[in-house]
Amino acid sequence: MGKAESAPRRRSVPVVKVVMLALLTVVMSVPVYLLLVNSFKPQQAIADNPFGIPLGELTLRYLSDAVHSPQYNVIGGYGFTIFLVVVVDVLCIALAGPAAYVIARSLRRRTQLLLLYFLAGTFIPGAAVVIPVIYVLRAVGLANTVTGLVAHDVASTLPVSIFLFVGFIRTIPVDIDHAAAIDGAGRYRTFWRIVFPLMRPAVVTVLILNSIGIWNDFVSPQILLSPGSGHYTVTTAIYAGISQYSTDLTKVFPNLLLAVAPVIVFFIYMQRHIVSGLTVGAVKG
Amino acid sequence: MVELAELSDRRTAPAADTPRPAVGGRSARLRTAAVSLGMVGPAVALYTVLTVVPVGVAIYLSLTDWNGFSTAVFVGFDNYRHLFADPASTRSWYVTAVIAVVGTVGMVGGGLAYALLLKGRSRTNAFFRALAYYPHVISALILGYLWAAILGTNGAVNSTLHRFGLSEPIGFLFDEKLALVSVIWVIVWAGFGFNVVLFVAALQTVPAELLEAAAIDGASTWQTNRRVVVPMIAPVVTVATVLNLVGLVRAYDLIVSLTGGGPAGSTQTFSYLILARSFAGTKVGYATAQAVFLMVVSAALALLVTALRNRQDQAAAG
Known part of the structure; x- marks a missing residue:
């Protein structure tokens, strides 16, 4: 076990870890993000780009409709x-x-x-x-x-x-x-x-x-x-x-x-x- | 009737419950017994009437052709025979088995992978564990609706693909084969975090000396995990596997909201068939026969957990 061998191994673990954690973060947070963002958007804006945040079109109307x-x-x-x-x-x-x-x-x-x-x-x-x-x-x-x-x-x-x-x-x-x-x-x-x-x-x-x-x-x-x-x-x-x-x-x-x-x-x-x-x-x- | 037997059984029981004051004759002992009965009685009665008696009622109704209104006619084991001949029923068992087995493999595998990654006691690890875990506290019905809004024809994924020039939407929920994959995906997404937490708890009990010894022997992280760590927590993995199986055999809420059993029954689980088809179609006799069968399968799987856990406890004690 020389230094040359263990060094890349030690670096390779964090790479796997970073990729897996990035995957976890994306997969677990995207549904919540979509839920949050699209609760404030009109139907057309949701259909056009569900991931977008159209600052001009955000509204509390639909949330208030749901409440009432x-x-x-x-x-x-x-x-x-x-x-x-x-x-x-x-x-x-x-x-x-x-x-x-x-x-x-x-x-x-x-x-x-x-x-x-x-x-x-x-x-x-x-x-x-x-x-x-x-x-x-x-x-x-x-x-x-x-x-x-x-x-x-x-x-x-x-x-x-x-x-x-x-x-x-x-x-x-x-x-x-x-x-x-x-x-x-x-x-x-x-x-x-x-x-x-x-x-x-x-x-x-x-x-x-x-x-x-x-x-x-x-x-x-x-x-x-x-x-x-x-x-x-x-x-x-x-x-x-x-x-x-x-x-x-x-x-x-x-x-x-x-x-x-x-x-x-x-x-x-x-x-x-x-x-x-x-x-x-x-x-x- | 069961509860009466139970109660009289307890009434005739001599009072030897602890704690007992040092003095006290026969009447004092009887009083203690009456007090004990008063303490267990209500729980036993309620549980008997609303859990045990209904099982008996289900067994009785399963032997009739009752539709919920008419007079029930005794039909023997016809409903059970039908259970194995009815293509909708056999297909739903196939669907349930695929969901349970593939879902369990996904949840345990994913859970183990992330548990090994996040077993450390740091705050960052705790954050990622919570991120993996949170769907477990949300109703499966609501998770199903959320994913339907993401994977549906006009859902988030398809509208995004459309924006990038894909003309036909992908039938995540409308293609017979893909729909089952989508159901399993949502189940694994929602359930693997629970396994992460379970496994991390077990991993934190693995003695540090073992890991040090493996490191001194020059084992790589992969080798240490595969040869030392995973075998150490194998009993927990076994219990988790059966727990996941038992849970998935009962899958109902998620099917209601994500696919409604469709398309063409390709995601219709057995629980869904019982409640949304047989029972809603007023075939009460048949529905209860299916329910009894589901109870038997669940009980068999649950007994398996108990047996495994007992063996594990004995191994730990010995």
Whole structure:
């Protein structure tokens, strides 16, 4: 290994690296660039040169049209989707937390089978289970209702949430529970006042996993809430709007921008938590 | 019914759950059991009614010719027989398999290549990793619409080619063969970043001494990666492969927005067939048979992940 040999090798690696990183930058940023630029351009300018920035023609008109569109409304969808995310998150934690606590703290075989019972749910694809869910909801009188959708969404978030919580609670020393019990705290109190505050990392992971899942979910609201219900999430609003006007790019781009913007902002702001949360959720769940 | 059995099962269970106060007779133990039941009960009940029962309902409906309105007539395994005879169904399995296999190879390969490049802990690397990762947090439905606006007949690519003198638009989404390629491209574009993050996490646990030893032995970067680094993270690569497969077998949202299953069914995945064709066409019995079949395939793949992960855990423990 002489100097003459290792020198060009050391230089050749950065060349590959630079080319690959340039490719990555272009391929990943061009779609976002097109989305951003074309949301402010008239149809003709988009058709003439989608990559161009015609300074004279840029306008907020189409974005404002999208905000005020009466038929389908992404901004209106924000409200309902945020409502859905918050309600499902809260109910999921309220149900999964205590259940995971009992499972994690029990040494009984039967309780461990309960964990397997929940885990089996992660094997069921949403697109497959949503059809029979309609008929179950119909049987209990919740077909086509927001309550029905919330109930289904909470049920679908339970398996992974409980699994992650059980794993985390088992790392918390049981001595803490015993100390609380000796001080006279019941199991509910012990869980919510003593154990739950210690579960912060797992709770953050579950919240991120579920929030992004519910925000992006399309199948459940599409199938469980008919258009007649008047409730649109961001995804079903986009679906209703764009399937109608797919050739009118002045409607497509601004609506997509409105749908993507909050997620991108949230991602930039919470990047570290989101990446680790989604990774843990996928690998362990 | 399942939940009732479950509940009574738990009610009769003697209370031996920890933590238990040092004192306490039979009644105290029963009370503890009741409290435990109150804590797991709601989650078990909701999950049972809206996840387990629907699977049972799906299995029942799959044995009928129900259209959603009439009285269901029991038809035995007719729907399942039809499932393997129906050309639309067999073709959608072919499409799904191609998407799943080629998409997985692309995502894992791309993910590995960029993970090796971006494994360092610098801020620049973190930035590029985020750049590769961001589509993972966006709904597949929206990504599909965005790429349709880029690859469509009047999309960004074709209008640009037109400007440079190409008279006929390229049928990225309208040519039967190209459309499948486009779908796979968007899937890989959106999903490889997740693999990058997964692999980087594994790569950062590879001991530095190993890399130093390889360098002292005169191994090139390529040799080190191929002979030392990649074998070290092989278990993670295996799990990622199966995870990607499981995810892609379920592909639905992206198909809705990018191609609508077209042209001529050339990008119609199995999930899309179930929801947009069978179910929307009020063939509920047939749709649920397809759904049950999809569940079986997904479960088989998911069990594979679990088995691989257990083996990996045992290897790590041993």
